[in-house]
Amino acid sequence: MMNGWIGNILNVDLSEGKITTESTEPYVDDYIGGRGLGLRLIYDHYVPGTDALDPGNPLIFNTGPLTGSAVPGSGRVDVTALSPMSNLRAKSNFGGYWGPELKYAGYDHIVIQGKSEKPCYLWIKDGRVEIRDAEKLWGMDTFETQKAIQNELGDPEIKVVCIGPAGERLVQFACLITETGDAAGRTGMGAVMGSKNLKAVAVRGSGGVNVARPEELLELSVQVNKEIRENPAYLELANWGVSRSIPMMYEHSFFPVGYFEDVCWEDIMENYQGIEFMEKYQLKSLGCFNCPGRCMSFFSHPEIGKGVTSCEPFSGFTGAVWNLDMDVFWEATVLSNRMGLDGTETSACIGLLMELYHDNLITPGDTDDVVMERGSKEAILTTIRKIADRDGYGDLLARGQMAAAEKFGPEAVEKVDQIKGLAPHAYEYRAYKGTGLIAAVGHRGDPLPLRSSLLEFDWNMSAEWFQQVAKEKYGSEEAAIPTSYEGKALPAFISEHMERVADNLGICKWVYTLFVYEDAEMPTRLFNLVTGKDWEINKLLKVSERVRNLERMFDVRQGLRRADDTLPKKFFEQALSKGKFEGEVMDREKFELMKDEYYDLRGWDKMTGIPTREKLEELGLGDVADEVLGV
Amino acid sequence: MIKTLIVDAGKCSGCRACETICSLKHEGVCNPAKGRVHVVKWEQKGTFIPINCMRCESPACEAICPKHATYRNYTTGAMEVDPYLCIGCMSCVFACPFGATFVDPDDGRILKCDLCDGDPTCVKVCPTGALTYEEISKETYLKLIENAGRIPLLVKEAIGGEA
Numbered sequence: 086m087m088n089g090w091i092g093n094i095l096n097v098d099l100s101e102g103k104i105t106t107e108s109t110e111p112y113v114d115d116y117i118g119g120r121g122l123g124l125r126l127i128y129d130h131y132v133p134g135t136d137a138l139d140p141g142n143p144l145i146f147n148t149g150p151l152t153g154s155a156v157p158g159s160g161r162v163d164v165t166a167l168s169p170m171s172n173l174r175a176k177s178n179f180g181g182y183w184g185p186e187l188k189y190a191g192y193d194h195i196v197i198q199g200k201s202e203k204p205c206y207l208w209i210k211d212g213r214v215e216i217r218d219a220e221k222l223w224g225m226d227t228f229e230t231q232k233a234i235q236n237e238l239g240d241p242e243i244k245v246v247c248i249g250p251a252g253e254r255l256v257q258f259a260c261l262i263t264e265t266g267d268a269a270g271r272t273g274m275g276a277v278m279g280s281k282n283l284k285a286v287a288v289r290g291s292g293g294v295n296v297a298r299p300e301e302l303l304e305l306s307v308q309v310n311k312e313i314r315e316n317p318a319y320l321e322l323a324n325w326g327v328s329r330s331i332p333m334m335y336e337h338s339f340f341p342v343g344y345f346e347d348v349c350w351e352d353i354m355e356n357y358q359g360i361e362f363m364e365k366y367q368l369k370s371l372g373c374f375n376c377p378g379r380c381m382s383f384f385s386h387p388e389i390g391k392g393v394t395s396c397e398p399f400s401g402f403t404g405a406v407w408n409l410d411m412d413v414f415w416e417a418t419v420l421s422n423r424m425g426l427d428g429t430e431t432s433a434c435i436g437l438l439m440e441l442y443h444d445n446l447i448t449p450g451d452t453d454d455v456v457m458e459r460g461s462k463e464a465i466l467t468t469i470r471k472i473a474d475r476d477g478y479g480d481l482l483a484r485g486q487m488a489a490a491e492k493f494g495p496e497a498v499e500k501v502d503q504i505k506g507l508a509p510h511a512y513e514y515r516a517y518k519g520t521g522l523i524a525a526v527g528h529r530g531d532p533l534p535l536r537s538s539l540l541e542f543d544w545n546m547s548a549e550w551f552q553q554v555a556k557e558k559y560g561s562e563e564a565a566i567p568t569s570y571e572g573k574a575l576p577a578f579i580s581e582h583m584e585r586v587a588d589n590l591g592i593c594k595w596v597y598t599l600f601v602y603e604d605a606e607m608p609t610r611l612f613n614l615v616t617g618k619d620w621e622i623n624k625l626l627k628v629s630e631r632v633r634n635l636e637r638m639f640d641v642r643q644g645l646r647r648a649d650d651t652l653p654k655k656f657f658e659q660a661l662s663k664g665k666f667e668g669e670v671m672d673r674e675k676f677e678l679m680k681d682e683y684y685d686l687r688g689w690d691k692m693t694g695i696p697t698r699e700k701l702e703e704l705g706l707g708d709v710a711d712e713v714l715g716v
Numbered sequence: 717m718i719k720t721l722i723v724d725a726g727k728c729s730g731c732r733a734c735e736t737i738c739s740l741k742h743e744g745v746c747n748p749a750k751g752r753v754h755v756v757k758w759e760q761k762g763t764f765i766p767i768n769c770m771r772c773e774s775p776a777c778e779a780i781c782p783k784h785a786t787y788r789n790y791t792t793g794a795m796e797v798d799p800y801l802c803i804g805c806m807s808c809v810f811a812c813p814f815g816a817t818f819v820d821p822d823d824g825r826i827l828k829c830d831l832c833d834g835d836p837t838c839v840k841v842c843p844t845g846a847l848t849y850e851e852i853s854k855e856t857y858l859k860l861i862e863n864a865g866r867i868p869l870l871v872k873e874a875i876g877g878e879a
Contacts, residue, residue, distance in 0.1 A: 154746040155736045157841075182732070189747065228760055242757070264759050291821035293739065293747020303740050303837070310733065310841045323843070368762045369844075375733045377843030383762045391762060 088297040089150030089616035090118060094126070095192045095214065097207060099281055100140055100199030104214045109193045115705060117625070118193060119149030120163040120176065120588035121632040126196055127165045127174060128639050128709070137169035137273070138255060138280040140200035146187070146246075146286070147194050149591025153185030153374070154294045155306045156611045157313055158593035160184055160374030162246075167643075168272040168529070169257050170430075170485060171506030174639045176529055177260070177274050178588060179246070180373030181267035183288060186244040190290030201282040206234065206247075209288045219284040223253060226423035227262035228392075234287050247285035248275040249425025251473045255279050256483040258430035262422055265392035266381070267373065270427045271507065271531055297617025305614060309607065314377045318600040323370050326382035327396045328359040335404060337545040338664040341513045342404045343459065344436035345502050345655060348513055349664030353404055362411035378596055389416045400511050401432035406439065407460035417465055424473035429531070433508030434482045435468045437490070437501065446497050453477040502653035505530035505645075514656050516666035517541045519564065519573035522679045526577070526650045528636045535584055536598055537576030541567040545665075558603070568666065570675040574682035585629035631704045634696050637689070638706065642713045647694030650680060717851045718793050721829070721836055723766050728846035730757045730764035734838035741837045742827075749821050752829040753838055753847075766846060768838075769795055769816045769829040777808035777817055777828075786828075794831040802826060 086092070090113060096105045109118070116122040123145050135141040147163040162184035168175030187195070191212040204219040222230050227249040235241050245263060252259035252275030259275025260268045278284075296302050313319055321329065331353075334340040338348040366386050371393055372379040381393040389412065402408060402417040421428045435457075441447040442457035449456045453471070455478075457464045471479025481489040486508070490497040502509060507530025514521030520538035527533070537559065544551045544565045555565035559579060561572035580598070586605045587594040590612055597608050609622045637645075652671060660670040684691045688700035701710040735751035743750045753768040771793050778786045778795060785801035786808055788794070797808075804824050809817045818827040829836075831849075839849045 153736075155740040157733070185748075189749065232760070291747075291749040293743075293745040293750065295745055296740065299740055299744035303737070306737060306740070307837070307840050310843070314843055369727075369729060371729045371762070372731050372843075374731065375736050376731055377733065377841065379729055379731075379843060385762060391760065 086295060087616075088295045089154070089612075091188050091191055091193050091292070091294070093192045094194040094196065095209070097195065097197045097214070097216070098199045099197065099201040099205065099216065099283060102216055104216075106192075113150070115628065115631065117149065117589040117628050119147050119152070119161070119591045120165075120178070120585060121628055122149075122589070123147030123163050123165045123194060124174070124632055124635055124639070126194065127167075128635060130196060130198070131167055131639075133642055135167065137167045137172065137277060140281065141198065142167045142277055142280070144197045144274070144277050144281065144283075145194065146197075147591075148184045148188055149193075149589055150616050151611060152294075152591030153188040154296065154615050155302060155375065156592060156615065157306060157310045158373070158376040158378060158596040159591060160376060161588070161591050161593055162187070162269075163588055163591075164261065164269045164274050166274060166277045168506070169255075169276045170273045171530060173505060173529065173643050173645060174636060175272035175274060175277070176636075177269035177271045178594075179261065179263060179267050179269040180376075180593065181244075181263040182374045183244040183246045183263045184591065185374045186288045186290055188290070188294055189292045190288045191292055195286065197281060197283065200280065204253075204282050204284055206283065206285040206287060208238065209286070209290075211290050211292065219282075222284045224250060226250065227425050228265065228423055230285055231263075234285060238287065238289075240289060243287050243289045245285050245287045247425075248278050248283075249423060249473070251425045251483075252276060252279035253284070254473070254475045254483065256426065256472060256475065257485045258427040259425050260427045262425055265383075266394055266418070266422045268422065268427070270397070270429060272529060273427070275425050275427075294615070296615050298614045302611070302614040305611065309611070310377050313596060313601050316601045319378045319380070322378060322380040325360070326363060326367065326370060326380070326394075327399050328363040328382070331359050331399055331403070332357050334400065334542075337542065338513050338516050338661065338666050339542050339545075340400050340404055341511055343407055344405070344433065344440045344500075345509075345513070345653070346440060348516075348661050348666070350404060352409060356409050358409065358411045359399070359403070362415070366415070373593065376593065376596070378593070378601075380595060384415060386412070386415055390419050392419050392422055394418050397511075398428040398432070401428050402465070405432045405511055406435050406465050408462075408465060409460070410462060413462045413465055417469055420466065420469050420473075424469065426469065426473060429511070430486075430508045431469060431472060433502075434472065434486055434489070435465055437486055438468065438478075438482075439464065440500055441490075441493060441497055444500070446500070447493055451478065451493060502655060503530060504652060505649060507531050509653070510534070512538065513661070513666075514652055515661050515671055516669045517567045518570050518671065518676075518679070519567075519576060521652055521656065521671055521676065522573050522683060523577045523580070525652050525676075526680060526683055528633070528640070532581075534599060535577070535580035536603055537564065537573075537580040539599060540565050540576065568669055570672070570679055573679050574686050577683060578686045581633055582626050582629035585632050586625050589625075589628060589632065627704075631706065633687075634701060634704055635706060635709060637696055638701070638709050638713050641695050645694075647680070647684075647692065650694055652676075717853050719834070719849055719851050720771060720793055721768060721831060721839065722848050722850055723768060724846050724848070725763075725765040726846075727844040728755065728764040728766055729844050730755055730759065731843065733841040733843065734766060734847060737837050737841045741832065750827065752818060752827050754818065767814060767816050768847075770814055771795055776811040776813060780807045780811040782807065789830065792831045792834045795828060796830050797826045797828050799825070
């Protein structure tokens with residue numbers, strides 16, 4: 086019997102209808118669990134050359150040793166597969182209540198391979214696994230699907246993660262949804278699940294997570310709970326969600342406006358209705374399993390409906406599509422969640438069409454007579470429906486922004502802003518250089534937010550204070566100064582490792598690396614109390630480094646090189662036109678120097694961006710070096 | 717003055733911290749199914765209701781127990797079960813009008829809230845104030861204040877005036 090981990094990895098082959106299990110234990114010392122262990126599983130199970138929508142692409146769900154424990158914020162699950170968007174390793178993380186329930190049902194990880202002949206769903210209850218018919222569920226939205234499964238199985242406490250119509254129709258950026266808006270949003274996991282004819286994974290268990298040192302864990306969990314609740318950032322989130330901080334993000338040119346077209350949008354700063362909307366429609370604020378943080382707003386709008394939202398759709402369906410009508414924001418959010426579409430990529434698709442229309446590169450004739458005017462309600466809502474239905478121009482967008490742009494011509498292709506096949510995280514990289522570095526070298530097109538990117542934003546609030554923080558934590562005051570290119574590699578390196586500690590353990594990175602705790606000390610203490618291990622912080626951070634390098638090697642095996650670690654050319658060519666960072670642009674040469682510094686720290690070859698054999702062997706990844714670099 | 721656990725379901729965010737911490741405190745394991753409190757959830761409506769022993773004045777669990785294993789702890793007011801007398805017939809589970817008497821899914825033991833001997837752990841981790849531990853007199857006093865505004869109207873009504 087293990088403490089923390091359940092000890093079982095479930096293997097499901099949908100083609101053969103075969104179900105087997107293996108032990109988690111052999112992996113935990115090197116990869117811990119969650120994201121890290123899932124990474125080793127995908128590295129081992131994925132056969133190079135397999136297409137993302139081919140039955141051979143493994144879809145893997147990963148909980149960590151702390152998921153489902155009394156540790157506050159322990160509701161997280163990491164999902165991986167090959168991404169249909171980038172042809173690199175996919176990674177997306179969701180909260181809610183599904184992960185803990187999976188552990189109570191008896192498993193740490195699920196590896197799903199093959200393809201069911203007919204629509205099906207997976208039903209896991211207390212160690213029993215069944216592949217069930219989902220013919221009747223096919224076509225249902227994500228809210229209906231969850232209810233229908235609970236009704237069919239006669240238990241309202243069953244937790245379901247599922248795809249909507251978008252995933253069934255293999256929309257490249259379809260996502261997974263659980264509850265009313267907790268999503269494995271990015272990298273197209275919904276399309277991979279849909280390609281397997283798998284509608285949902287339903288779990289229910291009466292087991293628990295064993296704890297090595299229960300009395301001490303009880304005491305520390307109560308303390309952590311209190312510290313989260315009393316933290317100013319969480320007081321803000323629990324009372325106001327992200328609604329009050331949105332105008333500030335625009336004021337400091339941190340959130341881009343439109344398709345990275347503008348910054349510091351006067352309209353949104355003057356006429357932002359988010360706070361009024363919140364006061365009117367927020368029923369309460371909610372969090373994930375065992376989290377006092379409650380960073381999500383549960384809105385109840387009489388005409389549009391109910392559900393939760395957090396940061397990303399807030400900017401995606403407002404500033405990113407030039408929209409100030411909060412009803413449209415909410416309708417777009419609910420629609421995307423019900424259809425099972427990634428809000429970030431969806432809003433970027435709309436933003437792209439609006440820019441193409443604005444620049445006269447497309448006409449309404451290209452978009453089924455929908456006028457793609459900036460901020461248009463019809464343009465926003467119709468486009469979402471059409472993507473989910475794969476109808477008309479929506480079918481083009483469903484194949485990805487680049488595929489759609491290619492259809493519209495070479496000038497349209499030039500407009501596409503993506504990093505490694507994904508819409509970039511909606512931060513403005515021209516002013517925030519370190520944030521730009523993280524985005525470029527990251528493990529997926531959107532590796533943000535990380536602590537050091539938020540540090541650059543925090544600098545706006547109190548420059549001197551945060552420069553001191555930067556000096557103490559990341560070695561130089563410059564690390565905090567957004568427009569400086571100096572000292573940015575080390576904070577990126579440290580932040581990447583911190584994030585992986587949280588993801589490997591199955592706890593929330595917002596709580597443990599961004600807002601309340603900003604280093605790995607508390608996660609390490611909690612990890613030791615739950616698992617009974619006696620690890621130093623550096624041992625957990627070493628696992629993070631191993632994970633970072635193996636992630637890179639997976640992608641190197643897929644053909645990724647230094648040249649792919651870049652930003653859309655707009656960031657190098659078009660300076661910011663206004664705002665406090667007016668005139669800022671990413672200097673290509675200095676950007677490449679930041680990358681050099683980063684690769685040096687990582688022990689990666691500067692020419693190619695590939696980890697060196699020496700580094701891989703130091704991390705115990707000699708087998709990976711042999712396979713990818715050659716013996 | 718005696719204190720008791722008060723549930724204000726309207727405030728509950730459904731996080732289940734109470735269930736999890738309860739199981740850790742009483743069973744040394746993190747397993748909501750072994751908690752003495754349970755949150756019933758309608759997540760698509762945003763409605764969450766924590767269910768916990770109501771410590772009834774005339775408890776059905778006590779009356780129905782054939783072995784007199786269920787008894788009131790007069791220090792805390794909690795209804796507790798003497799494990800040495802309990803025969804596991806589960807009469808109390810079925811008699812409880814609130815579904816607030818729980819059973820260990822592994823061994824069938826009765827799980828009943830003992831208010832942690834007067835210092836309930838769940839209250840310490842409840843982030844919204846949905847669970848509080850308060851003096852009973854304070855609660856009744858608050859109810860009185862709440863109703864006080866209505867009293868003149870009721871009096872007027874009684875004497876035949878305009879309400």
